[in-house]
Amino acid sequence: MSKSVLIIGGSSHIAQAIAEQCHQQGAQVNIISRQPAPKHSAYIWQQDALQSEGSCQHSVEQALQQQPDTVFICNGVLHDDLGMPEKTIRQLSSEQLLQRLHSNVVIPAQYLRALFRYLTRSPEVKVLVLSAKVGSITDNHLGGWYSYRMSKAALNMLVKNFSLEVARLNPSACIVSVHPGTTDTPLSEPFQSNLAQGQLQTAAQTAQRLLKVRDGLKPEISGALLNWDGRVLPF
Numbered sequence: 001m002s003k004s005v006l007i008i009g010g011s012s013h014i015a016q017a018i019a020e021q022c023h024q025q026g027a028q029v030n031i032i033s034r035q036p037a038p039k040h041s042a043y044i045w046q047q048d049a050l051q052s053e054g055s056c057q058h059s060v061e062q063a064l065q066q067q068p069d070t071v072f073i074c075n076g077v078l079h080d081d082l083g084m085p086e087k088t089i090r091q092l093s094s095e096q097l098l099q100r101l102h103s104n105v106v107i108p109a110q111y112l113r114a115l116f117r118y119l120t121r122s123p124e125v126k127v128l129v130l131s132a133k134v135g136s137i138t139d140n141h142l143g144g145w146y147s148y149r150m151s152k153a154a155l156n157m158l159v160k161n162f163s164l165e166v167a168r169l170n171p172s173a174c175i176v177s178v179h180p181g182t183t184d185t186p187l188s189e190p191f192q193s194n195l196a197q198g199q200l201q202t203a204a205q206t207a208q209r210l211l212k213v214r215d216g217l218k219p220e221i222s223g224a225l226l227n228w229d230g231r232v233l234p235f
Contacts, residue, residue, distance in 0.1 A: 001215065004028040006068035008111050009075035010045070011035040013185040014130065017207035018072055019043055030063045032111075056107075060114035069122070070214055073111055073129040077103040078148055085145040097147040104151035105158060112162050120169035126217050128210065129159050131177035131225060138234035156225050156235055163223035174217040180206050181228035 005022045007015050010031030019029045029043040037045030044066065046059040079085060082096045108129055119125055134145060135152025156177050163175040182199055183206040201209070209228045216230050225233045 001025055002027045002068070002070040004030070004066045004068040004070075006030045006032070006063050006066070006071045008032045008071065008073045009107075009130075010043075012074050012076075013203040014180060014183055014206055014210075015072065015074040017203035018074075018210060021204070021207050021211060028066050028068075030066045030068065032059045032063055056110040057114045060111065060118075064115075064118050067122075069125055071115065071119075071125070071127045072210075073108050073127070075103065075107045075111075076130060076132075085148050087144050089146060092146050097150070100147040100151040101154065104148070105154045108155060109158055112158070116162075116166070119166050119173055119175070122170070122173070124172045125170070125174075126214055127173070127175040128214055128217075129155065129175075129177045130180055131155050131159070133179040133227065133233060135177075136225065136234055153235075159225075160223045160235070167219070167222060172219055174219050174222045176217065176222065176224050176226050178210060178213060178226045179228055179233060180210060 002022060002025075005019075005027045007019055007029065009015055010019060010033040015031070019031060023029050023042050030046065031043050032046045032048050034048060036047055037043075044063075046062050048055050048059040077100060080099075082099055083091075083093070086092050115127070119127065132148070132152045133139060134149050135156050137153055140149065159175060159177040166173050166175060181201055183201050183203055185203060206228065213226060213228065213230045221232065225235060227233050
């Protein structure tokens with residue numbers, strides 16, 4: 001159980017559910033988000049409107065004053081006004097691919113770089129980066145979803161690389177990417193009709209699972225891609 005938690009990308013349904021449950025457990029919750037803090041918020045909010053390298057660094061420096069022992073990075077985009085996931089490469093556009101790479105890889109990379117110095121000096125710190133099982137190259141048996149799959153595969157490599165560098169300076173740290181499972185959010189809404197009964201989870205259920213994964217993290221699995229139940233997934 002954490003005493004202080006930092007949530008980056010805090011406006012999503014899953015991030016908000018994590019924040020609520022951590023708050024209920026007595027943790028200090030600090031959120032970095034593009035969205036402004038709601039009135040009477042129970043958490044500390046740092047607004048990052050531009051998500052540039054400079055704004056990421058500034059927001060992180062402010063948030064680290066609370067000395068978090070756990071960091072969640074929840075940024076990510078599956079679909080937006082640019083389009084839905086591609087069913088065929090004939091639907092792939094450079095604009096959409098670049099935007100997915102920016103949202104799903106570049107922004108988390110900026111935040112991890114801003115966190116680097118802190119993570120190398122904080123004993124037993126834990127970082128959970130929300131990824132996706134469809135980013136597993138080995139587990140891909142269906143194809144499609146080109147830009148999302150590629151961006152999540154790149155995110156998993158980012159986390160692996162970063163974990164190795166941090167471990168050289170702080171062997172007690174644990175940094176993982178996590179597949180949260182299919183959750184009832186705007187991200188999954190267009191794809192919920194074909195799900196098996198019981199597969200769709202509420203944001204609160206997903207948060208509970210992710211916190212259980214956090215509680216079980218050990219340095220020896222740093223760099224891994226984990227399923228929502230803590231099982232190691234193939235890259």
